[in-house]
Amino acid sequence: MTFSVMVSLLVVVFCLIIDNEISAIADGMNTYFGAVFLSAKHIFINADTSVLEGACPGLKDQMLELSTVVSYFKILIIISGLGYLTAILQKLVVWRLKDNV
Amino acid sequence: MGRIGLECTIVVVSACLLILDIQNQSNPLITEICSEVIDISPEETLIMDRIYSYVTQTSSLSFQLLTSALVCLYSLMMIVMLQNTQKLGELIMMVNHMISELQKFITTFGLMIIIFIIVGRLLNAEFKTEESSIFQIVLDIFDGLNGK
Numbered sequence: 001m002t003f004s005v006m007v008s009l010l011v012v013v014f015c016l017i018i019d020n021e022i023s024a025i026a027d028g029m030n031t032y033f034g035a036v037f038l039s040a041k042h043i044f045i046n047a048d049t050s051v052l053e054g055a056c057p058g059l060k061d062q063m064l065e066l067s068t069v070v071s072y073f074k075i076l077i078i079i080s081g082l083g084y085l086t087a088i089l090q091k092l093v094v095w096r097l098k099d100n101v
Numbered sequence: 102m103g104r105i106g107l108e109c110t111i112v113v114v115s116a117c118l119l120i121l122d123i124q125n126q127s128n129p130l131i132t133e134i135c136s137e138v139i140d141i142s143p144e145e146t147l148i149m150d151r152i153y154s155y156v157t158q159t160s161s162l163s164f165q166l167l168t169s170a171l172v173c174l175y176s177l178m179m180i181v182m183l184q185n186t187q188k189l190g191e192l193i194m195m196v197n198h199m200i201s202e203l204q205k206f207i208t209t210f211g212l213m214i215i216i217f218i219i220v221g222r223l224l225n226a227e228f229k230t231e232e233s234s235i236f237q238i239v240l241d242i243f244d245g246l247n248g249k
Contacts, residue, residue: 005182008175015172022156041130049138056135060149063131067148070155074122077171081115084108091105 007080014073021066028058104181111174118167128154220245 032055033043047055127150132141141149155164184193207214220242233241 005179008179008182011175012172012179015168018168025156044130044134047134052134052138056139059131060135060139060141060145063149063152064145066156067152070152074118077115077118081112081119084111084115088105088108088112 004083007076007083011073011076011080014069014076017069018066018073021062021069025059025062025066028062029055107174107178107181111171111178114167114170114174117162118164118171121162121164121167125151126154126158127151128157216246217242 029044032051033047127147129146129150131153132146132149135141136146158164221238224238224241224245
């Protein structure tokens with residue numbers, strides 16, 4: 001049970017880190033483009049080259065960082081999902097066989 | 102029964118997240134524009150395209166929605182598991198008791214506290230120009246409440 005709580009807590013922490021990373025990307029772009037970057041794509045498309053030279057390196061680093069976090073998150077979700085699937089199967093077997101072995 | 106339902110939901114949402122990952126969606130907006138000013142390797146292009154598609158998805162089954170759902174479900178699961186333990190159950194009961202006592206305290210003294218804060222802030226903003234001792238401040242607030 002303690003292990004399950006720890007895994008759940010870890011998942012929540014990873015989600016918070018992902019949220020923080022996405023917010024950091026949006027904030028970083030807002031300082032360069034002065035607009036809501038994720039919804040106003042035309043500003044990015046029509047941006048001047050000097051602005052892009054300032055914005056793109058940071059954006060690239062942040063996106064790669066986010067990708068690392070997301071990859072770890074996916075591994076955690078797979079392992080955790082398999083654990084819960086096993087728990088469900090165990091309960092079904094106990095219920096079907098009426099045996100608490 | 103409720104716990105099995107919660108576990109089933111977690112498995113289904115996790116599966117949806119994996120299906121979303123297998124679909125291999127990509128949005129090349131960032132890499133197409135940024136490749137004009139910086140060097141981006143093909144591997145980095147793939148990663149950035151996928152991550153940008155995750156961030157900007159607006160469909161009903163988006164990465165953000167699934168992640169939020171997972172946070173809610175795992176938080177519920179933690180609460181369910183923690184409620185099962187006797188020791189933590191007592192602690193939760195104690196916290197509930199403390200909350201009810203705090204509510205009683207705020208119901209009784211809340212208006213007085215709010216008035217003290219408002220009068221104190223008004224005094225500080227309008228009348229106080231030099232530093233005073235705490236006793237003097239309390240005295241001023243008391244006088245303010247009494248209309249002196």
